[in-house]
Amino acid sequence: MIYTSEARLELNEAGAYYRRISKELAQEFKQRLVAALEAIRRNPETWRRLDEKYRRKLLKQFPYGVIYHQPEADCIEVVAVMHLNREPDYWRGRIG
Known part of the structure; x- marks a missing residue:
C-alpha cells in the first residue's frame, strides 16, 4: 500500500489530534485505521465507489474515510x- 504525501499528512494530523485528547482515543483511532486499511488490502473492490476509479472505506466510530x-x-x-465533515470532494484536486 502506498500513500500520497497529502494522505500521509492527514493521517499524521488526525493521529496528533486524537493524542491531544487522550492516549486511549489515539490508540483506538490507530486500531480502526489499521483495520480499515487491512480490509481494503484484502478486498479492495468491496467499498463504496466514488467514481470509476476511486473508492471510500469508512472508519468505524470515527468521522474519517480512506x-x-x-x-x-x-x-x-x-x-x-479525510474527515467526513470537510467538503466531500476536496481530495479530487490531488489527482491527475
Whole structure:
C-alpha cells in the first residue's frame, strides 16, 4: 500500500489530534485505521465507489474515510484520509 504525501499528512494530523485528547482515543483511532486499511488490502473492490476509479472505506466510530484506488492488481494507493465533515470532494484536486 502506498500513500500520497497529502494522505500521509492527514493521517499524521488526525493521529496528533486524537493524542491531544487522550492516549486511549489515539490508540483506538490507530486500531480502526489499521483495520480499515487491512480490509481494503484484502478486498479492495468491496467499498463504496466514488467514481470509476476511486473508492471510500469508512472508519468505524470515527468521522474519517480512506479514499483509495488500485492502479495495479497488487498495488493500492491511498489518496486521502479525510474527515467526513470537510467538503466531500476536496481530495479530487490531488489527482491527475
